[in-house]
Amino acid sequence: MNSLSFVAIAFVVLSLVGLNALTYYSHRTRLLPDIVWVLLLGVLYGFLSTTTELGLPEITLNSELVLYAFVPLLIFSSTQKICLHHIRKVLLPASLIGSVGILISMVIIGAILHFVFGMPWLATLLFGVIISATDPLAIGALLHENKTLQESRKLLIEGESILNDGFVVTVFGVFMLLMFEGATFSPVNSSASLFSHITGALIIGVLLGRAARWLLAYWHGEHFSLRTNMTLALAFGSLLLAESLHFSGILAVFSAALAYGYKRPEPDQNTHIQGCLWDYFEYIANASLFFLLGASFSGLASFDLLTFSLVITSLILLIVARLVAILLLFPAITIEGEHLTPQEFWLLNFSGARGAVSIALILLLPDSFELKETFLSISFVMILFSLVLYPIFVQQLQRKPG
Template sequence: MAVIAPVWISGLLGALILAIFVAMAVRWIRLPYTIALVLVGLVIGLLGDELPASENFQGLLSAEVIFFLLLPPLLFEGAAAMDLGKLARNWKIITLLAIPGVVISSIVIGVIAWQVVWPNHDNGLLYGLLLGSILAATDPVSVLALFKTLGAPKRLTVLIEGESLFNDGTAVVLFNILLVAVLATFIGQDMSVRELLVSGFVKFLFIVSIGFLVGFVGGILSNWLLVRTSDHLVEISITVALAFGTFLLAEILHGSGVIAVVVGGLMVGNHGTKFGMTATARVGLQHFWEVVSFLINSVLFLLIGYEVQAAFEFDMRTLVLATTAIVATLVARLIIYPLTSISNHNHPNPIPWKWRHTIFWSGLRGSIPIALLLLLSNMVSHGTT
């Protein structure tokens, strides 16, 4: 056949096959699956020319690919599987962690990064806050997988997964607000603290509202369609269209695609699948999205390891920045202790201390920070900043 397959197809297939072998191997080496994938990706990147096939991985991962192709299914799978009743019973602590928790964490990381990395720069604090917003979102996929194996308490799982679902949206919105402020400094339009707070708050409300409305309308429409069909293939197709469609539409309308997918997923997972689908179809839908989530996470974390090595030069400045980011992120994560104390006030079922420690260490970083870093790196390389 005269048709030659694009390089990215062989790279994607190679990443998938490698991820399958890693998934099988981690059962014997007792290492979290996602961490093992990142390490393998790092090794591939470090070997470079020694592995000719490694060049097929180049260019596979970009901010656009993560946001518009990989992220919507991951968000939808998590939201659709979330019990809305359990989420509602824990709304206080999840809201505290997902909104003020993200903002405070960004500020703490930003101040530390400012003092260590950009102490003498006029816009050092602003750069630090932008870095803080990038590192604020959590992605506890490996922790949740471990919870399933160990049979962890359902409420603890809801708390950690609920925080992750909603802090993604907050972090992306905060990043967009701070990015506008940073870009303004490059054209001589410095914003005062008051202007930044006011415009940021207004923009935050607008982005969140648009995302919520798009997800809500998409969820209603999807539920209406699910009730009117009994074909399981059509039903699965409806959820796929919802995941990608709400994200894309919300972004086109300058809203939050992350929030749109989460809202739509919650509505379909807690209403459409229960009242518009048979039990057999529900099981099929759940298995479909579990497989999709597994495949995406497998390829994603492998490519993250490769991209980290390939995209950044490991000089002293990078080492200082990386060390600062890690330390600052751990310090900022301490905010969960006072926030859980506030949530426990007059609560009939307070969060125990051992759960607080688990929540602290579950705050791993994943696809959102990588996507935002790649977006920022792409802007810098093209001379936008």
């Protein structure tokens, strides 16, 4: 066995043991979710690999790896746990926050960066939409453990995050056309393009999800291995087909998972094992993605480009932009005619931690874009801040009576 193979295997072994240790001690201390400890461990690894002579290989996040390997697994895994009957109750407010709320946040961030720091309008709006994509993975475990929070409220938070990721990626595509491919902006054409991207993705997902269910029934594929094969193919296939047709892959995966699970099979050993397998896929994907995100911090972020005023302003915008968006939409955010309580309102706000999707989108920007490194550095600071501190805010909110 050569030295590289030995190091790789040893790293995997130590990582698996380390994950168990992190899970055990994070559950005992309840200070931070175990996935955040994985993130911080990645930051430590990245720091040691770039500043010491220990011989540790440098690890950097790859945008295509995030969008085409991790995202389908994570979105399909989260969505297939959602009952279509229940999500109907929160679909309207979740869609509103995940679209109009994103646009409000985008304008607030873009305007401040433009007028205060003199950055170009289109560039700041682009950054505003990118950094508005939320990632509830660090918060999700805390919410699922909360027995007092209604399931509909949990669905609102989880569903909104998935929908806003899909919307952000779609709007990002529009900005890419305007800024780097010379397309002319037209409100009518841009709105029509956005609508077609979203609608096309949803239709593709529904058709593939129902086709997968029909094939399993036709082939009598009740065994968990056959169901797992089909759902894995559905998760990646729906994203690839939608992206190849220039639709939103994230929304296609979301709708495919919903359509596939519209009529859940009767609980038995096969469905239980399939669920456990998908839980493990999600667990490994989360851990790998958060470690990669942390390990990339030292290699991709450039602190020379960050000023104190820019960092402070960015952290304020991180909280304020989403807060203002939810406040403006609050009269329309109702679940079965009921408004959110103050506790639920703040939980919704601080469940909007940022994550790897934002970094992946910035990495997709051309290297010739002069603000790419600056946006990448700011994003890392904002993401680490939200992923470390937001879970603490959520825990404190959950200890207070509703």
